[in-house]
Amino acid sequence: MTFTAQIGNVVFQDIIYNSSGPRCTTLEELRALGESESSAIMMKSCSPEPRDGNPEPRYKEVELGSINSIGLANHGYKKYIEYAAELKEQFPEKPVVVSIVGFCPEDFVNLVTAFQNEPNVDVLEVNLSCPNVVGKPQIAYDFETSDELLAKIFQIPGDKPIGLKLPPYFDPVHTAMMAEVLKKYPISFITCINSVGNTLIIDPEAEAPLIAPKWWLGGLGGDYVKPVALANVRMFYKLLWDRMMIIGCGGIKSWVDVFEHLLAGASLVQLGTVLGKEDTACFARIQQEFYEYMEKKWYTDAKQIIGQLKEL
Numbered sequence: 001m002t003f004t005a006q007i008g009n010v011v012f013q014d015i016i017y018n019s020s021g022p023r024c025t026t027l028e029e030l031r032a033l034g035e036s037e038s039s040a041i042m043m044k045s046c047s048p049e050p051r052d053g054n055p056e057p058r059y060k061e062v063e064l065g066s067i068n069s070i071g072l073a074n075h076g077y078k079k080y081i082e083y084a085a086e087l088k089e090q091f092p093e094k095p096v097v098v099s100i101v102g103f104c105p106e107d108f109v110n111l112v113t114a115f116q117n118e119p120n121v122d123v124l125e126v127n128l129s130c131p132n133v134v135g136k137p138q139i140a141y142d143f144e145t146s147d148e149l150l151a152k153i154f155q156i157p158g159d160k161p162i163g164l165k166l167p168p169y170f171d172p173v174h175t176a177m178m179a180e181v182l183k184k185y186p187i188s189f190i191t192c193i194n195s196v197g198n199t200l201i202i203d204p205e206a207e208a209p210l211i212a213p214k215w216w217l218g219g220l221g222g223d224y225v226k227p228v229a230l231a232n233v234r235m236f237y238k239l240l241w242d243r244m245m246i247i248g249c250g251g252i253k254s255w256v257d258v259f260e261h262l263l264a265g266a267s268l269v270q271l272g273t274v275l276g277k278e279d280t281a282c283f284a285r286i287q288q289e290f291y292e293y294m295e296k297k298w299y300t301d302a303k304q305i306i307g308q309l310k311e312l
């Protein structure tokens with residue numbers, strides 16, 4: 001049994017793949033994703049120029065998840081165009097997804113234009129939600145700026161599906177305000193959620209924070225964030241189910257988390273922290289667990305589950 005999915009004309013042979021961030025920056029890491037059971041190869045968010053990111057220590061795994069303040073360290077978009085060519089040659093069946101980030105509207109326009117013209121890239125995810133750049137707020141928390149930026153992005157010619165990586169919203173009023181903005185554009189999908197930004201984890205032994213940059217605050221992932229992710233998937237699904245796909249991301253480390261994201265309204269799911277912790281073996285493990293449960297429950301199609309949360 002396999003559950004397939006489609007974003008625009010791009011077919012995903014399964015519904016589980018990696019999120020942008022952990023283990024997808026170098027060509028070697030991207031090749032490992034190609035060789036794994038991940039249903040796509042998602043690349044690290046790339047910027048116009050290469051970036052070293054924030055000073056170390058900037059990433060720590062803890063029992064319930066991870067905290068990071070990488071600060072968008074990446075090789076620059078031109079390298080990811082080169083990587084996409086190599087990946088397409090080696091893994092022609094796997095969708096290659098780029099994640100685009102910028103520091104001003106022109107950056108986004110230039111990168112979307114470049115990737116729309118890049119034959120080896122299948123899908124574009126525009127990251128409006130990085131919490132880890134000093135002095136730069138998460139764009140998607142500013143509805144007016146997001147609206148202006150989307151107006152520019154959706155004027156660019158090209159037929160590749162474009163989606164957005166959103167931050168978590170913590171108040172349904174904000175979710176509804178963002179949904180109103182999103183409705184204005186032909187967005188193929190939204191990925192909910194990016195890390196829960198600006199959190200502090202303290203090591204009580206060391207009497208110190210775990211990471212150094214940005215006043216020791218970082219983006220949280222893993223078990224901690226699953227309920228926040230599910231709430232965002234559900235709220236956006238209720239508001240936008242007939243207009244765009246929801247991709248679930250946040251706290252997925254086993255079949256049950258995949259199942260819950262689908263029930264909430266996700267059509268595909270992405271793995272972040274668990275990929276950092278377990279490496280690419282997590283895809284085969286979670287897929288197998290998930291399909292065993294599907295068989296037990298007689299589910300044969302993801303559509304029987306997507307959004308089917310039984311409301312009280």
Ligand SMILES: Cc1cc2nc3c(=O)[nH]c(=O)nc-3n(C[C@H](O)[C@H](O)[C@H](O)COP(=O)(O)O)c2cc1C
Nearest residue numbers: 019020021045068193194195221222250251272273
């Ligand atoms: C080390 C690390 C780096 C990340 N870098 C990015 C990034 O470059 N772009 C992005 O959209 N999300 C980034 N994220 C966020 C993840 O893609 C994901 O949205 C978040 O961690 C929640 O998923 P999880 O609970 O499975 O980790 C990063 C996360 C981690 C842990």
